[in-house]
Amino acid sequence: MEPIADKKKAIFESTLELVREKGFHGTPMSLVAKRAGVAAGTIYHYFESKQDLIIELFYYIRDQIIAVLKSEDAASVPYHKCFFRIWYGLYEYYSQNPNVLMFFEQFVNSPYNTCVNEANRSEFHKYLFGFFERGIREGHLKPLSPKILGTLAHANIISTVKMYSAGHLVLEEGELKQIPQILWDGMRAQSVACKV
Amino acid sequence: MEPIADKKKAIFESTLELVREKGFHGTPMSLVAKRAGVAAGTIYHYFESKQDLIIELFYYIRDQIIAVLKSEDAASVPYHKCFFRIWYGLYEYYSQNPNVLMFFEQFVNSPYNTCVNEANRSEFHKYLFGFFERGIREGHLKPLSPKILGTLAHANIISTVKMYSAGHLVLEEGELKQIPQILWDGMRAQSVACKV
């Protein structure tokens, strides 16, 4: 992976900020350019169109998130522990990159989403679902579809971040840690759960 | 609540369809008008501006969802049962009104959202959180913030609907019913859970 050109990165960051502040529609290319410190025309050296910029930005972010997933998943660590590490890893990433989260949410519910081919879109899901598939196979989780468990888990993380961002979540000492616990309690194989 | 004028409703439905098909940005007033079978100017007799139309539509939908909540909640029914009835009620509603769900998701992540005052926005949450507050108070659920439980539950429902809409969810006999079960298992008071 070669390093991304400075200007290109500046354009990405500028877009990310503006989309959060004003939404896709409220983010003209002229403003993206100004905040990135480049001329309007310059964007078109790096991206074919606004749509292309948005989609490439999506890939750029997706790769970051995949990197988080990979760094927290390890076959050598007990599954239970990985589960919580991934939860916290993604939680941290999204919390510290609120621009990313809002961009992602808007992207998914936008017409741009339909322009991303299936293979590219689910690169992230491949990793995520893989982790849950393993949990099911090894008997840690309820025997449902990995897609279902993965999707629900991700939704749980994102909702938590959004509550926090919106100021609705009081982060008392122990409150945050109970949220992945709810998820785990719901998903773990019940026989194990009640053996205690 | 007086009944909504026919044209107003037609405009609402037209907007809802178009926003799903083309997103906010791809939904010009002229198209809303055409599909609603009215002239462009007519919309401005019912709504002050496009923003006003969007926000009023948000309220219109929110009220439908609140109605679902109310119809499934009943103090006379065991809490556990209400929980699942609400889950299924909202699941059904969103499934059968996919326009609504996409509109909602887009609305929340749009600049329009910031124009809705806090009181109005949380009308729905008041009911939702109230239900979870009761569950905690009566000892059915883990003693967390009702906001957290309510938000997580709603995210769980919406994710399920979206999986289904995207065709990722195989609705085998028993698969669907396990999803609210995951939620319940995660949220219920653990002492109770393992007493069995």
Next chain:
Amino acid sequence: MEPIADKKKAIFESTLELVREKGFHGTPMSLVAKRAGVAAGTIYHYFESKQDLIIELFYYIRDQIIAVLKSEDAASVPYHKCFFRIWYGLYEYYSQNPNVLMFFEQFVNSPYNTCVNEANRSEFHKYLFGFFERGIREGHLKPLSPKILGTLAHANIISTVKMYSAGHLVLEEGELKQIPQILWDGMRAQSVACKV
């Protein structure tokens, strides 16, 4: 043929003038609008795009020229006389509508031309060639392809008008009338020509 809306005609005339003055490329829609006395957006009520405007204008003009042809051709008049009447008729029309001529020349040598389907483009030629076909059939003209004779005749007329417009043609009493004479002398059946 219903009368053309006032605004539409104003846009046509404005375009015609500007294209002569500044060429296709030097004629922005904003200027077309300003000179036509309408707003820029208004043009797009009447035409889908700049290309559409140009092409419709082409048809508009073509119909005027066809009308000239038709008004001068008459089976009841001796062929020789019709020939000269048509020559003068077109010459007059082009001379008095120099905007039209320059537009036409530019249109033919522009990429827009390829957007006009064959049938539409040759509506004018159908009439023109028809006249020469008759001349050949009746033995007035050399037995060549009517397409060739028609095309050469039209080029002759246009060249004459352009010389005049450029100021290169001194319109002495008898000079102009010798030009169609050259054409006629070249095209008429030789046996007849030298019988005299």
Next chain:
Amino acid sequence: MEPIADKKKAIFESTLELVREKGFHGTPMSLVAKRAGVAAGTIYHYFESKQDLIIELFYYIRDQIIAVLKSEDAASVPYHKCFFRIWYGLYEYYSQNPNVLMFFEQFVNSPYNTCVNEANRSEFHKYLFGFFERGIREGHLKPLSPKILGTLAHANIISTVKMYSAGHLVLEEGELKQIPQILWDGMRAQSVACKV
């Protein structure tokens, strides 16, 4: 006349091709550069501006055409024969260089044309008209203005080439040769014509 630098010639040829394919407006400097195999900036070492490139290209072509004229005109050859040789010479040149013809036609009807001073523009005409002036003086042609005869003759040639390029001209054995004949029959002094 020093020989033209290789790159300069490549730029000329590239421009010529592109103008035919896409018209003036559809021929950006960046594309000219790419097809010529040079960088965009390089063009500006050879030409001051796009306008300068176009105008210099016009002269470049004009000189080629003048060369054709000169090579076919010879005082030692009977006038009648020269007339046909020039006709065929130009016809051949334009037919084999269709890029040239389209460029020329577009140039004449473009705003660039007004930038060429009169003296330069009519360099070609000087030769052309000179030939017809001689024809008149020597009694071979009708006693009209040489400008008129020359212009009509040139238009006749160009029309023929364009018919051929468009595929409208069936080049049967004898058909082509009748076209300059038409021209000659029209222009030659009539007393001579009918003496036969």
Next chain:
DNA sequence: CATGAATGAGCCTTCATTCAT
């Protein structure tokens, strides 16, 4: 109330031209 032609600000995009390397 209803209409829809008209408006014009603002957006995405192109492209002739420059200049640091």
Next chain:
DNA sequence: TATGAATGAAGGCTCATTCAT
């Protein structure tokens, strides 16, 4: 000489909104 990334003015087009009918 040669390069090509960068510039930014200008153009085509959209669309929320108005208003005369």
